[in-house]
Amino acid sequence: MYLLQFKVWLAFAIHDNHTYNHLCLGYWFQGRGLNKIKVEDSQICAFELLASLAGKLLQESESSASSNASEANDQPVIGGGGGVKFEQDDDRPLKAECLDHGSCGESDFVTQFSSPNSDQKCLLNEFPHAESNSILERSSVITNPNSSKNVGADLKSVICKSKNACENIPGKVEGSLDSRVSCDGYMDIGLSRQKRWDRLDNGGLIADPCSSNDPMKMCMKFPAVINSVNNVELPSCRDPVPSASIPRYRNGTKLGIRDDDGNFTRCNKPLTKSKAFRPPQRIGDRRIRKLLTSKYWKVAPKLKDCEFSKPAFLEGGMNSRYLKRKLSYGRERYQHNTFYKRRKFTDHSVVVTSDGGFSSESVCNSPDKNMTGDKNGAAIMFHGHQAAFHSKDSQVKFSIKSFRVPELLIEVPETATVGSLKRAVVEAVSTILGGGLRVGVLLHGKKVRDDSRTLLQSGITSNENLDTLGFSLEPTPVQVPPPLCAEDPLTLLPCDTSQLISRSPTTPIVDSGISDTLPDPALLTNLDTNIESNRESVSSHADIVTDNTLSDSRALVAVPPVNAEELAMVPLNQKSKRSELVQRRTRRPFSVSEVEALVHAVEELGTGRWRDVKLCSFEDADHRTYVDLKDKWKTLVHTAQIAPQQRRGEPVPQDLLERVLAAHAYWSQHQANKQHGKNQTATLKITDSHAVRNGVEDNHSI
């Protein structure tokens, strides 16, 4: 479980301004644990550190590859004071490490610490499977005396430091490090993911270059959102009706609601799941821009190293439900405290991004298909181009032409060697594939999740146009997958993918996009589209760089278009009518039991608190958003008011409809009263102010 944490951290360290501590973990995780990084300035942002590391690797590879080390000798230098030194504790050449371990993922990480003694392998086994790693356990594992001393010690210090830093987190809740701690990994993950989205300016809005109709707009909203999370309120606290009084199970109806003992489990859900993940469909542009803009390569002065990852420990017994908010809060602080100093970054750099993150929808799969079954979206690291051929009999033949790798951005300076570029690619891909792969099946752009169904049942038949069938490669969900399965994040990723696959505006969505856009199998092998889009991407990419270099000549070097073509996978987002690409969620008619739950919740909470309704009765029904509930209520009211003959779909019991009407009437009245009360208050205020104006000071007024 917690291995994932490292994995994710790594992902972030790579393209975020995480501090050394974060990167540290990621670094080791990468399988180069024996190569220490010494950082004088522990606040050095991950970027710089990574860049240094990349430079180091590059240098090594180059110097060893040829005698021409002049360029390579241009050691990466972290601007300003903090310095970074690389050391190797063993004899293995860095180069080898880079090539051989990059793809090992977490298993590699583990190996690092158990290698000294083969009998220590047992460590590995407990590791990934531990269902309740506590921080303490974690430390002990990492610092196992049998492990490399240096590594262990360093890691330990990192962890300790993190813990300390956490103590300064506002809102921290003292609590024992019980099994719940295992949730922190997820929180970290979710947070990190989200962080990617909101890593905009210091809470400020970036000029929106897009029209209001542009999907990009969505991204723009983040800063605002972030700023508004100050209100860390606990919904249940203000609930007139104790949430406990709201049965989670009613009439034997389960709505994917977990009982009160399900805290731990709940942690497995994406804590940050939310719409937040959805919008940034085009965050790519933004992110890339940032990456290329020197001004973002800053150092986090006094940022607490783990403000981000903290929440884990904080949540003593707090309802996980609120973690999200708390996290947001922490994130906000982070933003405010973060970048000031500016540091120039130069030399080699290898930036690897992977929007897909390590999410994995599979993670979301639960036995109860009905409840969590379908988050659209897939882990999306890859998307396959596939062609299917009909055949006689009832046989269905499939032929996967190729898979393309979307959302993989690799940057290297012009002076980098082809070899280093290859390694960078290998590393990037390896990182993603570290955990193995899974294959997803898409039909008409929708994921076919039920593995037990037959092709026929799934609609995959020779009669169908098999072009509508698609496959996707996804990172294997590690153990108990992390909550990255946030419904939205997943949805998001695929969108980026679609762009990568084709620039055709007609491309609906990632999934179906492939087949729809490339109906002719022959086209599947045609790279024109990709190349073209790449060029476009690159050019815009270069433009950005150019712009920035005007103010800072030390900015990164633009990636030559040539490289882009070589990397049929460096698809940067392009501006396009993404909005048209968004796929509609699959329709999910409410079941009677859901209606029942909804009605009950509304009876208790009223019609103006959909978020609470969601939380109380549908918290675990990830596919039901509060908006959905609101809409459903709307239709229910309507349904209840029309003649039974006009109703469609699964009939809703009349008694339920009557309750709907009753609740509707009741709360409508309630709202009216409230409104009336407000008016009265307003009147009073006016009266008061009037009184003040008249010199009748009254500090108690209002």
Place this chain on the structure above:
DNA sequence: CTTAGGG
């Protein structure tokens, strides 16, 4: 982010 309402 949430709500409320139109599409």
Place this chain on the structure above:
DNA sequence: CCCTAAG
């Protein structure tokens, strides 16, 4: 279910 305006 989606989209948006508003808060």
